[in-house]
Amino acid sequence: MLFPTAAFAAFFAVVYPICWLLRSRARSWKVFVLGASYVFYGFWDWRFVFLIALSTLVNQGAARMLAREGWAYRRPVLIGALVFNLGLLGAFKYYSFFVESLNASLRDLGMPGRLPLIEVLIPVGISFFTFQAISYVVDVYRGTLRPGRLLDFAVYLAFFPHLVAGPIVRASEFLPQLDRPRTLDADDASRAALLIGRGLFKKVVVSSFLSTAIVDPVFGVPEQHSSAEILAAIYGYAVQIYADFSGYTDMAIGIALLLGIRFPQNFDRPYAATSLQDFWRRWHMTLSRWLRDYVYIPLGGNRNGRRRTYLNLLLTMVLGGLWHGAAWTFVAWGFFHGIGLGVERRVQEVRGGRAWAAVTGAWRPWMGRVLTFHLVCVGWVFFRAESMTAALTLLRRAPTEWGPAPLVTAGLVAVIAGAVAVQYLPDDFEKRLLGAFARTPLVAQGAALGAFIAVTYALGPAGVPPFIYYQF
Numbered sequence: 001m002l003f004p005t006a007a008f009a010a011f012f013a014v015v016y017p018i019c020w021l022l023r024s025r026a027r028s029w030k031v032f033v034l035g036a037s038y039v040f041y042g043f044w045d046w047r048f049v050f051l052i053a054l055s056t057l058v059n060q061g062a063a064r065m066l067a068r069e070g071w072a073y074r075r076p077v078l079i080g081a082l083v084f085n086l087g088l089l090g091a092f093k094y095y096s097f098f099v100e101s102l103n104a105s106l107r108d109l110g111m112p113g114r115l116p117l118i119e120v121l122i123p124v125g126i127s128f129f130t131f132q133a134i135s136y137v138v139d140v141y142r143g144t145l146r147p148g149r150l151l152d153f154a155v156y157l158a159f160f161p162h163l164v165a166g167p168i169v170r171a172s173e174f175l176p177q178l179d180r181p182r183t184l185d186a187d188d189a190s191r192a193a194l195l196i197g198r199g200l201f202k203k204v205v206v207s208s209f210l211s212t213a214i215v216d217p218v219f220g221v222p223e224q225h226s227s228a229e230i231l232a233a234i235y236g237y238a239v240q241i242y243a244d245f246s247g248y249t250d251m252a253i254g255i256a257l258l259l260g261i262r263f264p265q266n267f268d269r270p271y272a273a274t275s276l277q278d279f280w281r282r283w284h285m286t287l288s289r290w291l292r293d294y295v296y297i298p299l300g301g302n303r304n305g306r307r308r309t310y311l312n313l314l315l316t317m318v319l320g321g322l323w324h325g326a327a328w329t330f331v332a333w334g335f336f337h338g339i340g341l342g343v344e345r346r347v348q349e350v351r352g353g354r355a356w357a358a359v360t361g362a363w364r365p366w367m368g369r370v371l372t373f374h375l376v377c378v379g380w381v382f383f384r385a386e387s388m389t390a391a392l393t394l395l396r397r398a399p400t401e402w403g404p405a406p407l408v409t410a411g412l413v414a415v416i417a418g419a420v421a422v423q424y425l426p427d428d429f430e431k432r433l434l435g436a437f438a439r440t441p442l443v444a445q446g447a448a449l450g451a452f453i454a455v456t457y458a459l460g461p462a463g464v465p466p467f468i469y470y471q472f
Helices: 006-021 026-042 047-066 074-108 126-142 150-158 171-179 186-220 227-258 276-282 285-299 306-324 328-384 388-397 410-422 429-439 442-459
Strands: none
Touching (some): 006 026, 026 047, 047 074, 126 150, 126 171, 126 306, 186 388, 186 410, 186 429, 186 442, 227 328, 227 388, 227 410, 276 285, 276 328, 285 306, 306 328
């Protein structure tokens, strides 16, 4: 069930008023929201509802045992919970990838025999709810979180606004909200409306247009396109994936807010970043901090010397790449960012901020932004390409195959340039816009939102494709 569809509109039209009718009856609200979330998830394939229910029971049982202070078997239980969660990911998401890779290696070595390859249907959003389950049991093990009630944890894991594509919400952020009275004032309602409207426009108009106009044709057959079209496709995909994923996140945060639940911010103008480190503070922020707290720091972080720090950065980013998908292109994307972060860290250590500032002067922030944006775009080539061969073909042809570029139109360039330029609006622009919108009469707000949605769907394609991050 996609957010920008009539099916979801009908679903939410039923769920929303009932949620607010039950707001003073906490247990009934939780039971209803859990049931609605299972209906939402089962819309793709009802069989996978049992998978998320199993994950709920196993992780809640593990958390209860891990909460026993001084119990001798806490560490084995934690390991068991991690094996279960990672085993789910491995069985559903990575089995085919590893078997195909191993079979290819056996063929290259001239060895007979093949491991059986079974086609496995990947449950939507399994990476997101599995990471949330892992953070829950690890936080309980560390003593930073007390396990919640089974019903509360079930609602946390399955809550439909974030279930299939995030943001990755921590239990410590979500569970306390279930016991507070839910309210929705005019400012929250206005913010939710703006987020949902903005998210719809990003997905339905910007992302869909770039996908069909330049990205899919060029990435599909890179050897048939000129340098200008390849460069436009690379820049176009950078905008497409941002518009697509941040659009989903905007809608998820807005929908949750309408139900009285607050989610953490997930994007903060990432293409205005002045370094790769800054980029990862702004892009998919809930994943970045998850990787920091549950991968990078447990590996040792920067506590064991320079070389180990670089290795930890590289391993964290490679695992982050593999989390996105079972393909060598995602591994290469993570490796690229890991190397980039290591090089960036080394340059800072050698030159120091003051020395570098003396060389670049006032141009330093803009030089950093331009360089970072283009490094990120190179990384997106691996992320989007259908194979390593296709990625290398795109990078090889981008500077060398100049010629006709019929796909590069003035409208396409304007959309790409405009989407990047928006990243440089003043920090308080959204706050001022929200304040102005909240001060308008309610009837005017409704009319403006309705007109905006109508224009959005008029500009968009006939059918809205799934969000890019649904596959992860």
